[in-house]
Amino acid sequence: MDIERAALRSTGAIPSTPLTSAADAALMFPTLTSAQITRIASHGITRSVTQGDVLIEGGQTDVPFFVLKAGEIEVIRPSGLGDMLIAVLRPSQFTGDVSMILRRPAQMRLSVSSSGEVVQLSRDQMHALIQTDAEISEVLMGALIHRRIAMVAEGIGDALLIGSGRSAATLRIKEFLTRNGHPFKYLDLDRDPDVQDLLDRFHVDRVEVPVLICRGAVMLKRPTNQEIADRLGFNARIDKNHLRDVVIVGGGPAGLAAAVYASSEGLDALVIESSSPGGQAGSSSNIENYLGFPTGISGRDLAGRAFAQAQKFGADIMIARGVTNLVCERQPFGVSLDDGTSIQARAVIIATGARYRKPSLANLELFEGAGVYYSATFMEAQLCTGDEVIVVGGANSAGQAAVFLSRTVRRIHLLVRSDNLSGSMSRYLVRRIEETPSIQIRTRTEIVALQGNGHLERVEWRDGTGEVTSHEIRHVFLMTGAEANTGWLNGCVALDEKGFIKTGPDLTQQDLTASQWPLERPPSLLETSRPGVFAVGDVRCGNVKRVASAVGEGSIAISFVHRALAE
Numbered sequence: 227m228d229i230e231r232a233a234l235r236s237t238g239a240i241p242s243t244p245l246t247s248a249a250d251a252a253l254m255f256p257t258l259t260s261a262q263i264t265r266i267a268s269h270g271i272t273r274s275v276t277q278g279d280v281l282i283e284g285g286q287t288d289v290p291f292f293v294l295k296a297g298e299i300e301v302i303r304p305s306g307l308g309d310m311l312i313a314v315l316r317p318s319q320f321t322g323d324v325s326m327i328l329r330r331p332a333q334m335r336l337s338v339s340s341s342g343e344v345v346q347l348s349r350d351q352m353h354a355l356i357q358t359d360a361e362i363s364e365v366l367m368g369a370l371i372h373r374r375i376a377m378v379a380e381g382i383g384d385a386l387l388i389g390s391g392r393s394a395a396t397l398r399i400k401e402f403l404t405r406n407g408h409p410f411k412y413l414d415l416d417r418d419p420d421v422q423d424l425l426d427r428f429h430v431d432r433v434e435v436p437v438l439i440c441r442g443a444v445m446l447k448r449p450t451n452q453e454i455a456d457r458l459g460f461n462a463r464i465d466k467n468h469l470r471d472v473v474i475v476g477g478g479p480a481g482l483a484a485a486v487y488a489s490s491e492g493l494d495a496l497v498i499e500s501s502s503p504g505g506q507a508g509s510s511s512n513i514e515n516y517l518g519f520p521t522g523i524s525g526r527d528l529a530g531r532a533f534a535q536a537q538k539f540g541a542d543i544m545i546a547r548g549v550t551n552l553v554c555e556r557q558p559f560g561v562s563l564d565d566g567t568s569i570q571a572r573a574v575i576i577a578t579g580a581r582y583r584k585p586s587l588a589n590l591e592l593f594e595g596a597g598v599y600y601s602a603t604f605m606e607a608q609l610c611t612g613d614e615v616i617v618v619g620g621a622n623s624a625g626q627a628a629v630f631l632s633r634t635v636r637r638i639h640l641l642v643r644s645d646n647l648s649g650s651m652s653r654y655l656v657r658r659i660e661e662t663p664s665i666q667i668r669t670r671t672e673i674v675a676l677q678g679n680g681h682l683e684r685v686e687w688r689d690g691t692g693e694v695t696s697h698e699i700r701h702v703f704l705m706t707g708a709e710a711n712t713g714w715l716n717g718c719v720a721l722d723e724k725g726f727i728k729t730g731p732d733l734t735q736q737d738l739t740a741s742q743w744p745l746e747r748p749p750s751l752l753e754t755s756r757p758g759v760f761a762v763g764d765v766r767c768g769n770v771k772r773v774a775s776a777v778g779e780g781s782i783a784i785s786f787v788h789r790a791l792a793e
């Protein structure tokens with residue numbers, strides 16, 4: 227498409243050297259031993275290839291896997307610019323990136339540049355191989371993940387986003403693509419005047435920005451996340467029509483853990499996620515208290531790994547599709563989606579977690595994404611580098627956000643409603659905050675007004691004395707407690723007074739009578755007031771609201787699912 231060619235050319239946003247020449251090329255493009263190639267070959271066919279053959283075309287949905295035995299293959303990003311060479315594969319190296327595991331369309335064209343011989347496996351044969359051969363799985367998965375990391379870092383892929391740092395929709399799309407691990411190149415109208423000229427020339431009005439150009443061929447103006455997912459083929463290969471053993475609603479840590487255990491134990495599992503995999507944890511800059519990561523891990527990395535792991539074992543994960551209703555009076559259960567379709571399931575795991583409570587402030591929505599943020603990741607930090615910011619909240623998520631932002635912002639006001647932090651925040655975070663001179667704790671203080679024109683410009687807060695003062699601050703991070711995502715259940719299962727789902731021993735006889743519990747046995751530990759419907763993670767009443775407990779509950783729920791399916 228002309229606009230993509232022109233935009234990339236004008237900004238010089240073109241990959242310079244092929245990835246196979248990068249410093250970490252050995253991680254991305256390892257060579258297989260001849261014994262490994264022989265094992266792989268036993269799963270597929272071996273055939274000759276001729277110079278000029280196109281083995282895979284960009285956008286192709288059924289993507290095979292190749293190991294090169296002789297010859298040379300060029301990996302090319304198809305673009306209006308002409309071909310961009312991304313990598314050159316040599317004998318004993320192999321093709322593929324994470325898209326293959328995710329069953330998404332190919333982002334690159336693979337073309338034979340020197341005749342030779344390849345081992346070819348279908349996507350399903352390759353998938354079966356990595357599930358059964360641990361040694362080859364380690365080599366392949368490691369390379370695929372490193373390739374994807376490099377593609378995301380370099381913005382090498384099939385999507386070009388043109389947006390503005392002042393636009394909430396731009397931030398939403400950047401977050402959506404990033405949290406889905408989808409590589410994209412970003413051009414900012416505010417920083418690069420040439421891009422504005424280009425949009426004018428192509429008659430794209432400023433109100434139509436952000437625009438997303440997919441595969442150099444389709445331009446989406448101010449697209450929704452669902453439109454992006456549909457266009458980039460995130461859900462293209464998911465079959466909605468067959469009866470699933472288990473449908474998992476929500477793709478946060480609890481839902482992804484359930485998916486890993488369900489699929490690795492042979493259940494036909496589908497995860498339905500209304501936004502991006504990772505849930506709340508995906509918006510954490512650094513999780514330091516999760517076992518096995520002594521220096522911490524970003525929520526995005528944790529989610530990315532869990533996502534790939536669940537897919538490796540064969541779970542399907544549907545992105546940007548919300549569940550709107552659960553038909554639970556009959557078996558199989560019916561899970562209704564926001565596109566009007568419905569999926570049948572023999573068991574259901576509810577892992578819809580919680581979302582931040584929004585303070586009741588006039589015009590809050592006007593500034594969401596344009597000065598008001600609900601997560602503090604690298605992306606939001608970039609928007610307020612060197613500025614003064616406010617973080618609201620007294621729990622761990624607020625503490626983490628303050629510590630993380632203190633690396634890049636000038637000054638942080640941590641606004642807390644109570645008298646101190648010690649009652650609600652882990653001690654290690656309180657200590658770090660106290661040791662960071664740029665963080666000022668303001669107890670018994672709350673925001674009373676937000677002002678600005680298109681972007682937040684000024685904040686008024688009331689302190690413990692009752693005095694209201696005005697401050698020229700353009701960024702507010704709201705981390706003020708969570709409420710359960712259970713509105714969509716329409717009374718299907720028993721909830722506690724705060725809207726969290728009751729399970730196992732928390733269910734009273736009254737709850738069970740009201741929902742006509744039909745079995746002799748009582749509900750199992752994570753079972754709701756409906757047999758075969760389970761709840762795990764933050765959405766469950768009594769859960770301790772930590773990544774580890776969400777992952778633990780998601781994992782053990784599968785043993786209860788097996789029992790319910792056998793009944």
Ligand SMILES: Cc1cc2nc3c(=O)[nH]c(=O)nc-3n(C[C@H](O)[C@H](O)[C@H](O)COP(=O)(O)OP(=O)(O)OC[C@H]3O[C@@H](n4cnc5c(N)ncnc54)[C@H](O)[C@@H]3O)c2cc1C
Pocket residue numbers: 475476477478479480481498499500501502503504505506507508509510511512513514515516547548549550577578579580581601602622623626711714762763764765771772773774776
């Ligand atoms: C900024 C931040 C930092 C944190 N840091 C830490 C930390 O350092 N250590 C720690 O242990 N914990 C931390 N937590 C808490 C931790 O992230 C949560 O306890 C954990 O994510 C809960 O996992 P979950 O899967 O139960 O729910 P969630 O993470 O809330 O995931 C639920 C998922 O369900 C999806 N969903 C909701 N409704 C629907 C629907 N109707 N249809 C389909 N999908 C739906 C949501 O989009 C979401 O992706 C932090 C939380 C935040 C917000």
